[in-house]
Amino acid sequence: APGLWDPFRYITGHDAEGNAVFVQTDNGDHRAVMLGGAAAQNILYSAGSNPIELTGNVDLEFAKNRPSLHIPNGVCVRMIDFAPGCKSNMHRALCMGIGTVCEGEVELTLGSGEKRILR
Template sequence: MGSTVADNGKLSDLPQQRRFVTAHNEEGKAVVHSHQDLEWRAYDADQLAFSVVYTTSSTPPDLNGDKDILIHQGVMESGQLGLVNPNGSVLRYVDFKPGYRCGMHRTQSLDYGIVMEGHIQMVLDSGETHDLKRGDIAIQRATQHQWVNTSQTEWARMLFVLQECAPLYVGGQEFGEDLGKHSELPASRKE
């Protein structure tokens, strides 16, 4: 399991992000329920940092009585959140140290990966490589891949939305989660 990042609450030199969660008052008007700086966890010898912004645990999520907020808090307090949240979604920032190359991996999920800062290279197990810049989006469909920060001086940041998907079969073979060398990353649990 990763370690909580100390000092300024983050590992990289990229700006600290804040989360604002809205709700409704008794008159049905929109209000901010809570806001806070994001918390970060370091992995892979401080070359990678995660910040979970929000989770849902059902589709569609139930917002009545702030049920989704309470469930999210429970998921985070449990310490059991893997890369993917069963039956739900995970919104997560990921910071990549300059020159960092994560291991080849696959999650059983449909992911939207948006480059927020820097440049990142997407490498697929077929050997394909694609360079992504700020604003580019990768739609990862349970594919084996890795991320490479090609800069030797600048951190890169991506924002991911991960949604659990049905088991994937290709040529009769099931392709499930494979964290490769990332044994310290939180494996997704099944329900």
């Protein structure tokens, strides 16, 4: 998606001696272009359990398969990047979502008609 961020992920773990090491670095496997190229979804991290099972990289094995919007008893860190002027419908999901505007502004319109400019 031209003009949208292409973030890198740096996932760390531990080697057999207990030293912190980089397990995975990438900037593509986690990205999906949406809305005809006007937005991109980046799944920065996901795991199938909560608390997260880190032993034997169980969490990283789970993340090899793109998770659905809702992971029962799991976690997902998802970043959505919208191009200027992009419109997207809101949805209802069985998960907690946190929206953070890192650059620019977004107009959020609720089903009740209430609106806020998020900066």
